[in-house]
Amino acid sequence: MLxxxxxxxxxxxxxxxxxxxxxxASNRQQEVRNYLDTKFKIDRSFLTGSYARWTKTKPLKDVDIFFVMKASEDDYLSKAPSAILTDFHDALVEKYGDKARKQNRSINVDFGVKADADDNTDYRVISVDVVPAFEKGSDFQIPDNGLGKWIGTNPKIHADKAVQAHQAYSNEWKGLVRMVKYWNNNPKHGEKPVKPSFLIEVMAMECLHGPWGGQFDREMQGFFSTLADRIFDKWPDPAGLGPAISDSMDLARKQRAQTLLRAAAREATLAINHSRQGRNGEALRAWRELFGPKFPLS
Ligand SMILES: Nc1ncnc2c1ncn2[C@@H]1O[C@H](COP(=O)(O)OP(=O)(O)OP(=O)(O)O)[C@@H](O)[C@H]1O
Ligand SMILES: [Mg+2]
Structure with a gap:
């Protein structure tokens, strides 16, 4: 047995x-880029966010693509962020119809790929988030329609911090972050407990601190438990540029997340108990129940 x-x-x-x-993902990026080039003056585009940091979970959706605008589009920066989001949305609707949806910081383009019961998509990306961006020194500015202003961000700093955390944790950090994000995506919760899921990664920079203890089950139990304890803390942008990542959750949402994280920590404790008492099959089933279909039973 496994x-x-x-x-x-x-x-x-x-x-x-x-x-x-x-x-x-690269092909989809190219497809969207080729189309948007006919509508806007784009300097370059790149795949970013959790996808580029290797902290994206499965099924693969909402892959972020930054479209860095040329200086000739700078007029947008003096307008409300809704202006560029509306123009991008209108353009993408022409090509993708109602599969293009406007969000607070991006336009989501859904390719109509469905995940099966095991969360497989035949290796295809379900959707991408098209993010218009302007360079500002070594940082970027992106629109935030929720806040009604342009916010600063820096994917390189986020990526470097993730690498540091990963290395300090015997290169197991990104794997555990993906696992908890997979738990977070499980449809059994209805709405995601932690939203945005980037908050899990940001919290992990402190809550999943090295050294790696050597056992996945123990580390995971401690991780869920610490996430529950610290979900009410303030979690600033690790790059110190954008709004606090925790600002997107109100009190009720944090309360709900805490309850669900505590329940997950407790399920993990029970799974560990099964292992200790030699019930390996029960332990595997408990972890599968906790995470979802990608956790293997054999
Ligand atoms: N409040 C913020 N301030 C600055 N940058 C942010 C902020 N929130 C997100 N970002 C940056 O934008 C990227 C994309 O945001 P998003 O919410 O898609 O997170 P993500 O890490 O890609 O997670 P997911 O796996 O859910 O897509 C983040 O990875 C991060 O680099
Ligand atoms: Mg993302």
């Missing part, structure tokens, strides 16, 4: 990007 260690390793690798997926 050991708990083997099960977690398999789970981890199932949440990793593979070559077919990265090829599909």
């Amino acid at each position: 050991s708990i260690e083997e099960a977690f390793r398999k789970f981890k690798s199932r949440l990793e990007l593979n070559e077919k997926e990265t090829t599909n």
